[in-house]
Amino acid sequence: MTTSIAAHDGATVLTVSGEVDLATAPALDTAIEAILADKPAGLIIDLTAVSFLASAGMATLVAAHQRAGEATSIAVVADGPATSRQLKMTSLDQVFAVHSTLDAALAGFGPK
Template sequence: MTTVRHDDVVVVSVTGSLDALTAPHLDAAVHNAVATRPGGLIIDLTDTDFLASAGMSALINAQHAAEEHGGSFAVVADGPATSRPLTLVGLDRVFPIYPTLAGGLSALT
C-alpha cells in the first residue's frame, strides 16, 4: 500500500491481493489518511490482481471512515479482477467507481 496526497485528496493505492491478510493494512492506511482530514479519499485498485470479500468489506469501511470525517470517497478499478466483482455484488451503487485515477481525481477535486 502506498499513500499519496494530491492537493486535498488522499490516494491509497493497493498492489497485489486485497484479501483477509491484506485488508487490515488497508484499514490502517485509511485510518492514517482520514486523520489528516482530506476533502476526499480514493482507493486505487489499478495494480490489484485479486479482490476478495474481505477486501470489499475494507472498501466499505473506508467509505464510512471518509464520510465520517466529512470527505468524499471513490474507488479506482478497471478490469475483471476488481471492477467486475465490485459490480457483481452491487458496490457500484454504493460508491463511485472510476476506471482511471485521473477520472477519480477529477471527480473529487
C-alpha cells in the same frame, strides 16, 4: 499487498497493489484509517494494480466509507476483472464513485 500514499490536487490517493484478501485486508484498513484521521476532503483508493480482491477487501472498503461519513468523499479506481467486476456484482459501485482511471477519479474531485 503494498500501499503508497500521495497528495493530488486536494485529494489523497491510496495506491494498492497485490492481493487484498483475508490476510492483507487488515493492513489496508490500517492505511485507510491513518488517512481518514487527517480528515482529507477526498480519498481515492486506486485498485488498478490489485490482482485479487476478496470479500474481506470489499468489506474494508465499505467500512472506510462508513467511517468517512460526510467529512471525506471516497472514490475507487477499479478497472479489470479482478476489481471492477466484483464491485459491480455486489452493487458497491452504487456506494462509491467507481472510476476506470486515476485521472477520471481526480477530475471528479476537481473544481465544480
